[in-house]
Amino acid sequence: MSSTPEKWQPPTKRIRLSREQRRQQLLDVAWRLVREEGSDALTLPRLSEEAAVAKPVVYDHFGTRNGLLIALYRDFDARQTAMIDAALEGSSPTLEGKAGVIATSYVDCVLAQGREMPGVLAALAGSPELEAVKRDYQLAFIEKCRKALAAFVGRRGIGPAGFWAMLGAANALSDAAATGEITAEQAQDELFETIVAMINRSHR
Template sequence: MTGTAAKKLPRAERREQLLETAQAIMGETGTDALTLGYLAERAGVSKPIAYEHFGTRAGLLIAICSAYDKRQMQAQREALAAGGETLEDVASIFASSYVSCVLDMGPAMGAAFAALSATEETADFRQSLRRGYVERYREGFSRFVELPPNDTAVLLGCLGAAEALAQDAAAGRVSRDEAVEALAGMFTATLKRYPAKAG
């Protein structure tokens, strides 16, 4: 740690190092031990550096989950650019990218997202993430079907299924492939109830 503390990193690299250290802490002990003071100690930096980057523990949790969300979006964009020619394709891409990202990030991410409900600030951020997922689903699926006026409720239901199946896969209750197949099937069955778009 001493070498890390002595080395001055550019701000972006230091932030990335702190986020990686925070994820390691969550993986080892869960979110309860994740404080800015402990993060600074584990990363080999002074407390003011951790506070300068995240401000509060809530700010740290938001940064961790925001990084996860960006990773999820990138995976979806790349997969959709490479395929996504049918409703079934898009359903499979959304299902696979969601489950894979949850599994790649490990079970600690579920705890991090759960911890976002603890304060008004983090709860608002969590809702903004959910709105983002709904918007991406709307954009992807509306290419193929006429979504109903209450499409937000429908798409939130799709997201709820994604959250539940991904967490079951992370906990080992179902395999990754089982979760992806079931989720893609749910997306497809839900959306095929609506009129197909011509062309």
């Protein structure tokens, strides 16, 4: 007596990712590689293996290793921008509210990326492409802060040097928190005080 044949199942169809979805998948795998093995391990052939895609796909998206590293930097900054934008949108319309959000969000975003971002930046040291991209994001961040704090600035105003000093403090404090030299709370508190002091000077 023959057994009842199993019901036929069609073969599983591979889901085809859009170009943007594939790019994000590759970036996610690249971040994992940097986190687990360091930026030196990140090459386009290695990314191809880890993501289980053909090498031409990876080269089509990033072109070169520097192109991949720049894409990681852009990915980090895009998430940082979205995080700060959302926090500012929901913050109280006071100096303490805006300064607190800027300080907390900036430090939190750097810490959320762990040690991966310093590794990416180290791998790109001296790259003209990185300097151009960093400059664009720095100017955009300064303009965002200028708008968020505009209602609290005194008649003296705040020149470009003041905002560049604020950004320098934000980077130094975040890096110190990331390496464990200070706590996240200490970094956020000090950055908050730096922002408030900058505003207070504009009233003198």
